[in-house]
Amino acid sequence: MCNTCGCNVTHGNAHLLAPGAKLSRTVSGHESVSVLRHLLHENDRTAAHNRAHFDRHGVLAVNLMSSPGAGKTALLEATIDVLGKDRSIAVIEGDLETENDAERIRRRGVHAVQITTGSACHLDAHMVHDALHQLDLDQFDIVFIENVGNLVCPAGFDLGQHHNVVLLSTTEGDDKPAKYPVMFRAADLVLLSKCDLLPVLDDFNPDTARRHLQELASPAPVLELSARSGSGVDAWLDWLAAAGNTLLERRDHPDATGTERQLHIP
Amino acid sequence: MHELSVCQALLDQVEGIAHDRNACEVTEINVRVGPLSGVEPELLQQAFRIACAGTLAEGARLNLSSMPIRVHCRTCGAETEAVPARLVCGECGDWRTRLVSGDDLLLTTVELSVAPAPADRKAAAH
Numbered sequence: 001m002c003n004t005c006g007c008n009v010t011h012g013n014a015h016l017l018a019p020g021a022k023l024s025r026t027v028s029g030h031e032s033v034s035v036l037r038h039l040l041h042e043n044d045r046t047a048a049h050n051r052a053h054f055d056r057h058g059v060l061a062v063n064l065m066s067s068p069g070a071g072k073t074a075l076l077e078a079t080i081d082v083l084g085k086d087r088s089i090a091v092i093e094g095d096l097e098t099e100n101d102a103e104r105i106r107r108r109g110v111h112a113v114q115i116t117t118g119s120a121c122h123l124d125a126h127m128v129h130d131a132l133h134q135l136d137l138d139q140f141d142i143v144f145i146e147n148v149g150n151l152v153c154p155a156g157f158d159l160g161q162h163h164n165v166v167l168l169s170t171t172e173g174d175d176k177p178a179k180y181p182v183m184f185r186a187a188d189l190v191l192l193s194k195c196d197l198l199p200v201l202d203d204f205n206p207d208t209a210r211r212h213l214q215e216l217a218s219p220a221p222v223l224e225l226s227a228r229s230g231s232g233v234d235a236w237l238d239w240l241a242a243a244g245n246t247l248l249e250r251r252d253h254p255d256a257t258g259t260e261r262q263l264h265i266p
Numbered sequence: 267m268h269e270l271s272v273c274q275a276l277l278d279q280v281e282g283i284a285h286d287r288n289a290c291e292v293t294e295i296n297v298r299v300g301p302l303s304g305v306e307p308e309l310l311q312q313a314f315r316i317a318c319a320g321t322l323a324e325g326a327r328l329n330l331s332s333m334p335i336r337v338h339c340r341t342c343g344a345e346t347e348a349v350p351a352r353l354v355c356g357e358c359g360d361w362r363t364r365l366v367s368g369d370d371l372l373l374t375t376v377e378l379s380v381a382p383a384p385a386d387r388k389a390a391a392h
Contacts, residue, residue, distance in 0.1 A: 031380045035283065035376060152304070155304050178352075182303075182350075215361060216352075217337065217362065
């Protein structure tokens with residue numbers, strides 16, 4: 001029992017410590033307040049608001065995370081080339097500086113909103129909320145959020161996405177899941193990108209990456225692909241289609257939420 | 267370094283609580299930071315020293331406590347301790363575990379100095 005973490009507050013004495021109650025403050029005007037709330041409570045509230053917004057419009061929201069240069073934008077370009085004919089796509093781009101990535105996406109004829117974070121190393125739910133004001137969600141089926149390239153900070157911030165997709169490129173090393181457990185634990189899907197380079201890399205074994213991911217107790221599927229050669233892109237699109245269908249089914253049959261979720265989360 | 271953003275969110279909450287209670291000063295803040303929270307306690311402390319300037323929490327003590335990582339095995343039912351990069355069951359080695367603790371990032375308690383209400387001040391004067 002201590003006064004540090006709040007474990008001294010029980011059902012039996014909580015009423016004495018409530019605001020204005022007998023023991024809520026000392027004679028000298030000292031007051032101890034039990035809070036027990038997540039530090040990013042305000043971010044999580046905005047994220048829930050964003051998610052409700054996506055849900056209401058039946059828009060699938062996917063948060064792409066990876067280290068810088070793992071191929072997030074190239075993946076989006078390859079995805080747009082195939083999926084863009086049947087699905088209406090929008091992209092929210094997060095970078096410290098420049099509109100380069102947004103311009104690459106716009107050249108594919110897809111609407112892109114660039115968030116330049118200045119010195120912030122991650123996107124947060126408020127930045128995405130502001131970006132959503134520039135998008136008419138009725139017009140889109142999928143919104144990709146390309147997070148700031150960074151395997152550390154973005155993992156901590158819920159944006160309101162439905163799924164986190166983490167890219168691990170073959171040039172980075174197959175032990176990245178063990179080195180960045182917080183990021184890879186947050187992944188609903190892991191994409192091993194730049195797999196066309198595997199024949200010339202003798203130090204990246206996809207099975208080793210899978211084993212490290214599994215040791216994080218992660219059930220996330222792992223897909224191998226190359227945006228450049230197009231190999232493996234079909235499996236990624238199948239995964240997206242399944243995620244999109246699940247979202248629409250959940251919206252149309254809200255009572256079945258629990259079972260619907262189990263369908264696509266292995 | 268996202269610890270500064272986390273710290274600003276923490277200070278926002280703490281100042282809100284202090285204002286609600288008419289506190290004139292925050293003396294102590296207690297936060298639980300798990301090894302899988304993605305926040306480095308040392309960096310959070312450094313960020314706090316910078317971010318608290320000019321707030322009601324300036325000069326407050328930030329106490330950070332940690333909880334060990336514990337996992338519950340869905341296969342054998344054992345609850346064991348684990349390390350960040352290996353969250354498998356310590357008993358049977360199966361990877362199908364559920365995290366019981368270790369990813370906390372929780373504001374637990376705040377200690378405030380509250381200016382006495384006018385009535386109290388009158389009573390103290392007599």
